[in-house]
Amino acid sequence: MPIAPALSIRDVRFRYGEHEAVRGVSFDVAPGEVFALLGPNGSGKTTLFRLISTLVPLQEGEIDVLGTSLRQHPAAVRGYLGVVFQSPSIDKKLTVLENLLHHGRLYGLAGGTLKQKATTMIERLGLSDKLTASVETLSGGQRRRVELAQSMLHDPKVLVLDEPATGLDPGARSDIWRYFATLADEGVTILLTTHLLEEAERADRLGIMHQGELVALDTPLALQASLGGDTITLRTTDAQTLADQIASRFDFTPAVVDGTVRLEHPNGHQLIPQLVEAFGDQIDAVTLGKPTLEDVFIARTGHQFFSDTHES
Numbered sequence: 001m002p003i004a005p006a007l008s009i010r011d012v013r014f015r016y017g018e019h020e021a022v023r024g025v026s027f028d029v030a031p032g033e034v035f036a037l038l039g040p041n042g043s044g045k046t047t048l049f050r051l052i053s054t055l056v057p058l059q060e061g062e063i064d065v066l067g068t069s070l071r072q073h074p075a076a077v078r079g080y081l082g083v084v085f086q087s088p089s090i091d092k093k094l095t096v097l098e099n100l101l102h103h104g105r106l107y108g109l110a111g112g113t114l115k116q117k118a119t120t121m122i123e124r125l126g127l128s129d130k131l132t133a134s135v136e137t138l139s140g141g142q143r144r145r146v147e148l149a150q151s152m153l154h155d156p157k158v159l160v161l162d163e164p165a166t167g168l169d170p171g172a173r174s175d176i177w178r179y180f181a182t183l184a185d186e187g188v189t190i191l192l193t194t195h196l197l198e199e200a201e202r203a204d205r206l207g208i209m210h211q212g213e214l215v216a217l218d219t220p221l222a223l224q225a226s227l228g229g230d231t232i233t234l235r236t237t238d239a240q241t242l243a244d245q246i247a248s249r250f251d252f253t254p255a256v257v258d259g260t261v262r263l264e265h266p267n268g269h270q271l272i273p274q275l276v277e278a279f280g281d282q283i284d285a286v287t288l289g290k291p292t293l294e295d296v297f298i299a300r301t302g303h304q305f306f307s308d309t310h311e312s
C-alpha cells in the first residue's frame with residue numbers, strides 16, 4: 001500500500017484582488033521528506049507557505065496535512081505544524097530561554113515540562129551556552145536556531161519554513177541543514193521555501209515555481225539529469241541572430257538568456273568545434289558545464305532565474 005503523504009496540495013489557487021499569485025499548484029510531500037519550493041522573487045512561494053501555515057484562508061483547491069483537511073479543520077492542522085516565518089518572530093529583548101518559554105505557553109505547555117522541553121531543544125540546536133543570553137547579543141544564524149527550537153517545542157510532525165537560510169552565511173546555513181536532516185531521520189516532514197539554488201540542491205525533492213505555477217517537480221539530480229548532457233553558453237554581441245542561425249543549421253533551438261545563447265546537448269565537447277567552425281566570427285566566448293538547477297529553470301520557463309521578468 002502506498003504511504004499516505006504528510007502534505008498534499010491539490011489545485012491550489014490564490015488571488016490578491018485581480019492578481020493570481022498561485023495558479024493551480026498540486027504536489028505531495030512524503031513523511032520524513034525535506035521538500036524545497038524554489039522560485040525567484042514573486043513566484044508565489046510565500047503565498048503558498050502562508051496558505052499551508054493557515055495564515056491566509058484557502059480560496060480554491062485543497063490542502064491536507066497528515067490526512068486532515070486544512071479547509072475543514074484549520075485548528076487541528078495548525079497543531080500539527082511547526083512554522084518559521086521569513087521575518088524574525090523572536091523578542092530581541094528577552095533571553096533565549098524566555099523566548100522559548102513564552103512561545104511554549106502559546107501552545108499550551110507549562111511548568112517543569114515546558115522548561116525541560118525548552119532546555120532540550122536549545123541543547124539540540126547547540127545553543128546551551130546562550131540559554132540566558134539576550135537574543136540581541138546573538139548572531140543571525142544563532143537567532144535562526146532559536147526560532148527553529150521554538151517552532152519544534154510542541155513536537156510538530158510537519159515543519160514549514162519561509163526562506164529559513166536567507167541572510168545566513170554558508171556555515172550557519174549548513175548547521176541548519178544538518179538539523180533538518182536529523183529531524184527528517186526522526187520522521188518530521190519539512191517544507192521550506194527558498195530562492196537560493198545551492199540550497200534547493202540539498203533537498204530530497206523540490207518544486208520549482210514560476211509566476212504562480214509549478215514548472216518542475218522531482219529530485220534535484222533527476223531535474224538536472226532531465227536536461228541531459230552538457231550546457232553550452234555562447235557570449236556574443238547579437239544573441240538572437242546567432243540563436244536563429246544555429247537553429248537553422250542544427251536540429252535544435254537554443255535559448256536566448258540575458259544576452260547569451262544557451263543550449264543543452266548530449267555531447268558538448270563534440271558540438272563546440274562545429275559551432276566555432278560555423279559561427280566563430282560571432283562568438284566571443286564559450287562556456288561548457290553540466291546542467292544546474294538554474295539551467296532547469298531556464299529550460300522550463302525561458303527566463304533567467306535572477307531577472308526582473310518573472311512577475312506578470
Ligand SMILES: Nc1ncnc2c1ncn2[C@@H]1O[C@H](COP(=O)(O)OP(=O)(O)OP(=O)(O)O)[C@@H](O)[C@H]1O
Binds near residue numbers: 043047312
Ligand atoms: N499582500 C499582497 N497583496 C497583493 N499582492 C501580493 C501580496 N503578497 C504578494 N503579492 C503578489 O503575489 C505574487 C507572489 O508573491 P509571493 O510573496 O508569494 O512570492 P515569493 O515567491 O514568495 O517572493 P519572495 O521571494 O519575494 O518572497 C507577487 O506578484 C506579489 O507581488
